[in-house]
Amino acid sequence: SLRNSLSDTQRLFTTSWWTGDIESDTLGRRDRRRPQALLANFDPDAPLAIDNVEAPPRAALGMRKLWIPASFVRFMWFCATLSIALLAYVLGETYAEIYLRTLPHDSIETIVYVYSWVVTIHLLDGLTGWILGSDDGERVGSYPLGWVFKLYFSLTYQTYVRALYARLRSPQQFMLLQLLSSTTLIIIHPLTMSSTYHSLLSLLRINGQSYSTYARFCRRTLFIRSLAENASMAAFLGQILVLHYGANRDAYPYFAFDGAEGGDVEGLYDFDRTLWLAMVTWACEIVAAWVVRRLVAGLFGKEVAGEGWRDLRRWPELLPASGVVMVHVLQNMLFGIIRIRFKEPE
Structure with a gap:
């Protein structure tokens, strides 16, 4: 049937009752069933009788009218x-x-920019996780939706940090940012x-x-973070190569590294340095992710990658949904830094 063909996530927005809700003050499933017919109803010789059924109280009628x-x-909640x-x-x-309008920046200003963005995105991610929940009866109560939105926020965080790499002036700034990131991880x-x-x-009721559930969510976060890091860095390297040497170079002065509008007016930045140091940063991130996975396996006896792949096998819809989210988020940077001027015909 159509209902059986829907996924768990789709049924969240098509069923009227919380999953597992047996007792309810409103009109429940058992109250909506048709009452059993009496045998006397079909006996032509039986005397005429009117079943003395009590009318529902007014409070119940009012509650049914207000039922949502x-x-x-x-x-x-999902719209929120x-x-x-x-x-x-x-x-x-x-x-x-703000960062681009106030160039150039020293290392301290760069760190303040990056980690204020980190705090902001984690607060929004935490609020979204609270809304989506993971158990039946919580606001939305969907583990797969929480998975996808966690990926969205991880990619959003990583995408804007990657764009920052094109405006780092020295290897020391790359090294400092990567040292802080790897140490934190x-x-x-x-x-x-x-x-x-x-x-x-x-204890703090946070x-x-x-x-066991909390540790599972932590392992899921690590898996999604690694996925977002690799996807965003691969996209960033491809973008700077294509936009620096491609036909759309004039529309993206940010990656032109020349004196064009929005580009490197003072000659402080270098394409080759940005490309190679971004690749070194990617290698450091891969090593840091491997180290933390070994630590988690050694200290807690659980595999991070195994947790992520189990989720993908249990909810097959996560794979195409994650692909759509990646494309959507990674293209945001391209739309954000594009500079288009329409010239009047001469």
Whole structure:
């Protein structure tokens, strides 16, 4: 049937009741069933009788009139999630515009820019995760949607950081940013997976998950982060090569590294240096991701990659959805830095 052909995520927005909701103050499934007919109803010799069925109380009638399908409530929460995702895109464009309008920057200013963006995107990601949830009965309560939106925010964060690489003036700035990023990943992330940290979050009522569920979400975050890092860096390297040497060079002065409008007016930046140092940064990220996966496997006995692939096998729709999200987010940078001027015909 059509209902059986829908995925779990699609059924969230087509069913009227929370999954697993047995008792409800509103009109439940058992109340909507047709009452059983009595045998006397079909006996022509039986005396005429009117079944004395009590009328529903007025309070129940009023409640039925005010009844709102849970699928609609979930949909409204989902719309709020989409609004937050669009807000992240707008804020990313704002951050990038402010950074480009105030060039050049020293290392301290670059770090402040990057990590203020990191804090902003993590706050929006956390709010979205709270809305989507993962269990039945929570606002939306969809693990696959949480997976996809986690990828969206990871890619959004990485995309705008990659665009920053084209305006770093020295190898020292690349090294400093990568040192901070790798240190945070290798040291901080395993600490946040510990049972002590989880107990602290539970004590502060920030997280109500069991430790096993919390650790699973942490491993999922690592898997998605690695996916976002590799996808965004591969796209960035391809973009700067195509836009620097391609036919659209004039429309993208950001990657032209010359004196064109929006380009490198003062000659502070270099294409070859940006390309090679970005490749070195990518190699460092791959090594850091491998190290943290080994740490998680050694300290907690769980595989990060295995967790991610299990999710993809359990929810096959994650694969095409992730592909669409990657294309959507990675093209945002191209639209954000393009400079088009329409010339009047001579």
